[in-house]
Amino acid sequence: MARRRSDDKRQRIQQAAIKVFARKGYFAAKVSEIAKKAGVADGTIYLYFRNKEAILVALFDEIMAEHVEQGRRELAKASTPAERLRIVAERHLSLLGGNRDLAVVFQVELRQSTKFMKRFSASWLKDYFALLDHAIEDAQQAGSLRSDLPRKLVARAFFGALDEMVTSWILADKDYDLARWAAPLVDLFLNGAALGRVPVPAQAEALALSGAD
Numbered sequence: 001m002a003r004r005r006s007d008d009k010r011q012r013i014q015q016a017a018i019k020v021f022a023r024k025g026y027f028a029a030k031v032s033e034i035a036k037k038a039g040v041a042d043g044t045i046y047l048y049f050r051n052k053e054a055i056l057v058a059l060f061d062e063i064m065a066e067h068v069e070q071g072r073r074e075l076a077k078a079s080t081p082a083e084r085l086r087i088v089a090e091r092h093l094s095l096l097g098g099n100r101d102l103a104v105v106f107q108v109e110l111r112q113s114t115k116f117m118k119r120f121s122a123s124w125l126k127d128y129f130a131l132l133d134h135a136i137e138d139a140q141q142a143g144s145l146r147s148d149l150p151r152k153l154v155a156r157a158f159f160g161a162l163d164e165m166v167t168s169w170i171l172a173d174k175d176y177d178l179a180r181w182a183a184p185l186v187d188l189f190l191n192g193a194a195l196g197r198v199p200v201p202a203q204a205e206a207l208a209l210s211g212a213d
Helices: 001-024 030-036 042-048 051-075 081-097 100-112 114-122 124-142 150-173 176-189 203-210
Strands: none
Touching: 001 030, 001 042, 001 100, 001 176, 030 042, 030 051, 051 100, 051 114, 051 124, 051 150, 081 100, 081 124, 081 150, 081 176, 100 114, 100 150, 114 124, 124 150, 150 176
């Protein structure tokens, strides 16, 4: 019972931190504000976390570890490449679309520090991309996606679409169900938006058109 109460208090601190980080900004937030939001004494925070940074790190690591593990279990049950991609998209959009404060911390606060970006890119983001790479590889082998394109390029393009959808949702004036766009996104990704094949300029021509050196 004592351990359960301890775990509950730790979780309360983390949930309070999400709200404070989202509304005040990570760098402007104070440990005392997190403690007040969690309903605990300031000193109690340090029984569970070394400092404010440790709260953020644990927050991301634990949420994403659970997200990736649940994703693995769901993907193992999927029978088609399209279903696997839909699961990835739906889980991504549901996780962040279900908690606007968490989405703000993920999309905005995390990206204000290259230190945090590098750390998380080497940990949970690496695991997340491994999961996505596997789904892309299945789709390429099944012929649902072109196999001549580098898998990492395809995976990052897919992630980029999801990422932009979450950012747009945060900035929107009205709330809407973000997860409902998972299936249309996968449809667009697998089938494209053009009615017919559109020729893509060669690299040299494309660079010339863009004005790049």
